Amino acid sequence: MHRYTKAQKKKLRELAGIANERELDQEMEKLFQHFENWRSGKISCFELSDLIHKFHQGASREIWTTYAYGDPDTAVSRALVLGFLKREEISEELLKILEPRTDLFR
Secondary structure: OOOHHHHHHHHHHHHHHHHHHHHHHHHHHHHHHHHHHHHHHOOHHHHHHHHHHHHHHHHHHHHHHHHHOOOHHHHHHHHHHHHHHHHHHHHHHHHHHHHHHHHOOO
């Protein structure tokens, strides 16, 4: 494992926070569509309640676990490959360090 400087660690935590928010936003958009279906009468309140429960137990929990328990460098590498972070948001120095990890997620 790479030894990061204090500044690099801080930047990785910042990037992981951004990625966490973006990934959760994406999943929340999907959940929001279910609310719209409920509001328009396409699904019942019971179906919506079940979908909320599935979201909480599934996507929401997986995202939380990824960012709360994972190493920030792993989370950032994953987010980069999945498109939650852009290469332009990460310094060339960090990109070079993270490159072997990003290969794991390709």
